[in-house]
Amino acid sequence: MTGGSLLLPVDDPLAVAVSGAIRGGDLTTLRRLLTAHPGLATARLVDRPAGPDVPGVRSRTLLHVVTDWPGRFPHGAATVAVLVAAGADVDARFAGPHRETPLHWAASCDDVDVIDALLDAGADIEAPGGVIGGGTPLADARAFAQWRAGYRLVVRGARTTLTDAATLGLLDRVEQAFTGVTRPSSGEVDAAFWGACHGGRQSCAAHLWERGARLDWVPPWEHRTALDAAVRRGAVELVHWLRAQGGRTAAELGHRPPA
Structure with missing residues (x-):
């Protein structure tokens, strides 16, 4: 036990058994394990160091197991409720290179049912710490092209940055950003x-280009221009x-990526 966990x-x-029950949607086994092992619901599963080139030790909670890639495990929402x-x-928080909450991970997996379950249970929709610039779950969803998750988070009240709005094709919000x-x-x-092109949103891209966006800008997070991003998306008309x-x-x- 460390810090109460x-x-x-x-x-x-025990970690193998509870993880298997979660991924398999076996609620009966999950409840049995939680009853038999007090404190299991708040346990942290610790990754053994992978070697000298991977510093530190990573750990996650059982809610992170529910939301881990590829996500959308059977009875995911009910599993969240049980835990x-x-x-x-x-x-x-995940303990590792980033500090994602389970909601970040659910957003990255496009797991709408689990997103709803986490939010219904009180998850912070604006939690920072995501893999994308330390941002919110919405930032992860739109960066990884998880459109259903992105729209669901917006419906549930997530605040949108200009990049969020453009990537999701929310033209009214993009236009509004220039009225204040x-x-x-x-x-x-x-x-x-760049986000609009990543999302294949031509109307948003055109609006931003008219307001001075640079066509050939290359972001620090990815070695691609807006045209590269649109090609990857398969947005033929936008290309x-x-x-x-x-x-x-x-x-x-x-343009070459940094060494």
Whole structure:
């Protein structure tokens, strides 16, 4: 026990059993294990160090197991309810390179049912710490093209940045961003334009281009221009439009990723 939480190596028989019950949607076994092992609901599963090139030890909660990739496990929403009723912390953090909550992971897996279950249980929809710039669950959803999750988070009240709105194709919110006293910075416009192309949202991309977005901007998180992003998305009409405006790929620009 450390800090009040039971620590279990991921290959411990109890960790294997409870993880298997969660991934298989076996609520009967899950309830039995939670009853037989007090404190299991708040346990942390600890990854053994992978070697000298992987510093530190990572750990996750059982709610992270529910929401782990690829997600959408059987009876996921009911599993969340069982774990929360047993004392699981809905906003517990992954301990590792990033600090994602279970809601971040559910958003990254497009698991709408589990998103609803977590939010119904009180999860913080604006929790920071995501893999994408330390952002919110919505930032993870739109960055990983998990559109159902992104729209669901918006419906449930998530705040949208300009990039969020552009990537999801929420043109009204993109337009509104330019009506206030404080206008978006050039960097925000560039990032939102890239996001619109990543999402295949031509109307948003056109609106942002008219407001000064740079066609050939390459973001720090990915070695692709807006044209590259649109090609990857398969947005044929948007690709033609970008070419017509003079858009180029990173390869055509001779842009190389940092060493």
